[in-house]
Amino acid sequence: MQFQFLSAIVSTNNETIGNPMSDRQVILRTESLSASFENKKILNDINLEISKRNIMAIIGPSGCGKSTLLRCINRMHELIYGSTLSGRIYFENKNIYDKSVDPILLRRRIGLVFQKPNPFPSMSIKDNVLSGLWLTQKINKKTDSDHLVENALQQAVLWDEVKDRLDDSSLSLSGGQQQRLCIARALASKPDVLLLDEPCSSLDPIATQRIESLLLSLKNTYTIVIVTHNMRQAARISNTTAFLLSGRLIEYGETTHIFTSPQETQTEDYLSGHFD
Ligand SMILES: Nc1ncnc2c1ncn2[C@@H]1O[C@H](COP(=O)(O)OP(=O)(O)O)[C@@H](O)[C@H]1O
Numbered sequence: 121m122q123f124q125f126l127s128a129i130v131s132t133n134n135e136t137i138g139n140p141m142s143d144r145q146v147i148l149r150t151e152s153l154s155a156s157f158e159n160k161k162i163l164n165d166i167n168l169e170i171s172k173r174n175i176m177a178i179i180g181p182s183g184c185g186k187s188t189l190l191r192c193i194n195r196m197h198e199l200i201y202g203s204t205l206s207g208r209i210y211f212e213n214k215n216i217y218d219k220s221v222d223p224i225l226l227r228r229r230i231g232l233v234f235q236k237p238n239p240f241p242s243m244s245i246k247d248n249v250l251s252g253l254w255l256t257q258k259i260n261k262k263t264d265s266d267h268l269v270e271n272a273l274q275q276a277v278l279w280d281e282v283k284d285r286l287d288d289s290s291l292s293l294s295g296g297q298q299q300r301l302c303i304a305r306a307l308a309s310k311p312d313v314l315l316l317d318e319p320c321s322s323l324d325p326i327a328t329q330r331i332e333s334l335l336l337s338l339k340n341t342y343t344i345v346i347v348t349h350n351m352r353q354a355a356r357i358s359n360t361t362a363f364l365l366s367g368r369l370i371e372y373g374e375t376t377h378i379f380t381s382p383q384e385t386q387t388e389d390y391l392s393g394h395f396d
C-alpha cells in the first residue's frame with residue numbers, strides 16, 4: 121500500500137532531518153490569501169506559515185493552485201493579465217504587498233525556479249548565473265563577477281562540471297545541469313527563500329537525486345519551498361508538508377505527521393493514491 125510505503129520513507133527521513141516545526145522561526149506567513157484569474161477563484165483563504173531554514177513540500181493534485189501560490193509569494197502572480205489577489209503575505213513580518221515594497225528587489229530575496237529549466241539560451245553559462253544581478257546590482261570588477269559565479273555554481277554543485285567551459289552556451293548542458301544552473305542563477309542573488317516549482321519533473325532519476333541532495337545541503341542556509349508531485353520525494357527531503365486541494369489549504373505540518381497520521385481524510389485519501 122502506497123500510504124504505508126511513504127510512512128516508511130518518512131520515518132527514516134525523520135531521523136536525518138528531524139527539526140520540529142515548533143523550534144523554528146517563521147519567515148513567511150500568508151493571511152487570508154485568495155487569488156483569482158478573471159474572477160475565477162484559484163486560491164481560497166490560505167493561512168500558511170513557513171519556517172526559516174526548512175524544506176516545505178507543497179503537494180496536491182494538478183490544478184489545485186500550487187504554482188499560483190508560489191507566484192503569489194514572490195509577486196509574480198500580479199504580472200499575469202486578469203489576475204487579482206487579496207489577503208496578506210508577511211515576509212519577515214512585513215507585508216510584501218505593501219506599497220513600499222519593490223517587487224524586483226523582493227524577487228531577489230525570494231527566488232523562483234520553474235518546472236522546466238529555463239536558462240537564457242543566447243547566454244553563456246557564466247552570464248546566466250550573473251543575469252539576475254544585472255537588473256538590480258552593478259557588477260563592475262571582473263574579479264567580483266568571477267567570484268560570484270564560482271560561488272553560486274559551487275553551491276549549486278555544478279562548478280566541477282562546468283568550470284572549464286563557463287563561456288559555452290547554457291544549452292550545451294544536460295537537463296539536470298540546466299536546472300542546477302537555474303538554481304545557481306537564483307542563488308547568485310543571495311536570496312533568503314528559494315521557491316521551486318516541480319524542479320525535477322523533467323529530469324531522470326540520477327539528475328533528480330542530485331537536485332535532492334543539493335536541496336538537502338542548502339537547507340541549513342536557505343528556506344526552501346518545493347512543489348512536487350512525487351510523494352516519495354516530499355517524504356525524503358521535506359521537514360514540513362502542506363496539502364492543497366481545489367485552492368484550499370487542507371492541512372500542513374511536520375512531514376512525519378502529515379504522512380503517518382494526517383488529520384484530514386482528504387489528505388489520507390490523496391496520499392493513498394485514491395485520487396490524482
Ligand atoms: N495564467 C492563467 N490564466 C488563467 N487561469 C490560470 C492561469 N494559470 C493557471 N490558471 C488556472 O488556475 C488553476 C490553478 O493552476 P496552478 O496554480 O497552475 O495549479 P497547479 O500548479 O497546482 O497545477 C488551474 O485551474 C489553472 O487552469
Ligand SMILES: [Mg+2]
Pocket residue numbers: 186187188317
Ligand atoms: Mg503547477
